[in-house]
């Protein structure tokens with residue numbers, strides 16, 4: 001991987017410094033650019049002009065488009081922070097190279113580079129289930145094999161997706177894919193550290209108009225600016241055998257056990273998002289802020305949070321503080337976070353966000369959470385609308401429209417949690433009840449989003 005200190009005059013980009021590549025990233029989307037690349041930028045800035053910082057070689061996941069657009073501007077881009085009182089913008093240049101993840105040689109060379117100490121991942125929830133030849137997991141295995149063959153030092157693999165124990169999930173995925181190669185498995189076990197993280201920053205898709213805003217704020221004509229909220233959080237757990245940036249400088253926290261933080265974020269923020277998305281869409285709302293202004297959605301959200309509270313391992317005062325921050329983040333109407341974007345891939349998102357809370361409540365002997373069941377029911381109805389974007393649920397969606405509430409619930413829960421013994425029967429009954437209820441009130445729910453699929 002080539003990288004040097006040369007600035008980007010040749011391409012006309014405003015790059016002041018190109019840091020040597022020491023991090024490889026897979027999944028070059030807006031979230032990576034608003035989160036990990038921003039943390040790394042803050043660290044590099046704090047080290048001063050003369051110092052070599054941490055450069056990122058960022059590879060696209062499925063489509064090479066983002067890499068092409070970014071590469072054309074020498075991987076420099078604008079991060080617009082959109083608060084409820086205005087925008088501010090800064091240029092980010094911690095990505096030294098933007099590349100097509102489909103370029104296998106470039107990818108393998110990058111992971112095998114002995115100067116590289118870390119691989120970070122944003123491959124979406126669905127990416128951790130896919131074991132096909134072109135999947136993120138298969139690419140990682142190919143990269144690690146090349147690294148072993150090159151005799152390069154140990155490395156940390158850092159998952160930055162919304163899954164509980166995401167580090168362990170990646171490890172299991174890679175071990176599964178490499179299971180026919182005992183020597184590689186042994187090398188992975190001895191040389192790869194799987195770091196678990198909780199990541200948080202609301203980053204909706206940018207709009208064409210954001211390009212004009214970016215230009216106005218920085219003077220740089222950016223073809224692909226990223227819009228994000230001012231809030232950001234990153235909690236990590238695990239070792240970095242070949243070193244890491246001092247991400248603490250930007251507010252990251254390193255803890256022994258990240259699980260309580262992951263649960264807090266999944267069960268409050270992400271579960272809240274899913275509730276507002278499915279209920280809000282049924283009620284004709286388009287964004288999180290609009291759903292927050294709708295009493296029915298808002299009451300459902302508060303009820304959901306009340307159900308999660310007793311199974312979280314944080315003091316009440318801390319949960320209260322978290323919820324106060326979440327309410328104002330969700331109310332930020334300048335962030336146009338579209339419900340459709342959040343609603344996609346519900347089959348992958350609902351188990352860790354909603355079903356885990358239901359199981360924990362059952363284990364603790366608590367009554368069934370009605371709001372959680374209602375979110376699943378709203379998702380089932382959402383599946384029968386033309387808005388649905390969920391490859392894993394496509395087959396199910398076609399069958400649901402005609403099925404009675406009990407059958408629909410059974411089929412839908414079987415998709416979310418294939419082992420029925422892991423679903424509390426009382427929760428399943430409540431989903432059926434909520435589904436029948438929502439369908440009964442269908443007249444009061446907008447029918448705009450429904451129609452021929």
Ligand code: CS2
Pocket residue numbers: 162199200201202203269270273274341342343349
């Ligand atoms: C959202 C998340 O799209 C979704 O499912 O819930 O992307 C959410 O915005 C982020 O996790 C915030 O950190």
